[in-house]
Amino acid sequence: MRKYVIMGVQGSGKGTQSKLLATDLDLVHISVGDIFRWHVKNHTKLGAQVRRLVAAGELVGDDLVEDVVSDRLHLHDWNYGFVIDGFPRNRRQTEFFLESYDIDGVIHLDLSDDEVRRRVLARRLCSRCGMDYNLIAHRPEVDGRCDVCGGELVTRADDTPDALARRLADYRTKTDPVLELFRRKEYVLTIDARADKASVQQTIRTRFGLPPYTPLPDAG
Ligand code: AMP
Secondary structure (H helix, E strand, O other): OEEEEEEEOOOOOHHHHHHHHHHHHOOEEEEHHHHHHHHHHOOOHHHHHHHHHHHHOOOOOHHHHHHHHHHHHHOOOOOOEEEEEOOOOOHHHHHHHHHHOOOOEEEEEEOOHHHHHHHHOOEEEEOOOOOEEEOOOEOOOOOOEOOOOOOEEEOOOOOOHHHHHHHHHHHHHHHHHHHHHHHHHOOEEEEEOOOOHHHHHHHHHHHOOOOOOOOOOOOO
16 A cells, blocks of 8 residues: 655646556545546536636635545545645645545655746646646647547646746745645655656656656657
């Protein structure tokens, strides 16, 4: 059983690195942001509660987030473990999490604000299948269309300069201190997230003593 938390500012590659780890090691990737986006897209009651906050890049209230995370972890579909991404994001969420779960380590992807702005504002998402693109590092073959399903590529509602500035400020004031809390109890591994995704993944594997990463031909 392997249980990890992945932390890093928006655009640091948390989602990408979590998916690479999860697919290969049979871990469940739990992205709290993805859970909220799913509810917004499917017009659920929870979606209606969080829609405005998610679109504006503001944090959802702790009670609601903690319920979502508890419900998700209580499904117990993570026989080999999980990588949780986007949670915890502040002191209270960290204390709540540490009371209930022992984890094997925290993967901290480190990236400067300038690099975050450069990456995030180039990010696109397929409106049909959810595949991620980046106009700098991973352009679609046909502008504006998904290579996999042909769906229209859109910008995440919270990837605008204003919303990003708000998320960066929140991250630096509320989430950076979470690392200090974790450092007292857990193994925190800080990785320079400027490297390409395969190198970052390999570093994570080496530093946590995990099986080496063998990239697929298109996973460069
Ligand atoms: P993310 O994809 O992790 O950037 O999350 C997208 C949005 O979901 C955030 O901007 C928040 O509105 C909400 N969200 C995700 N995780 C949390 C969390 N741990 N606490 C509060 N809000 C969250």
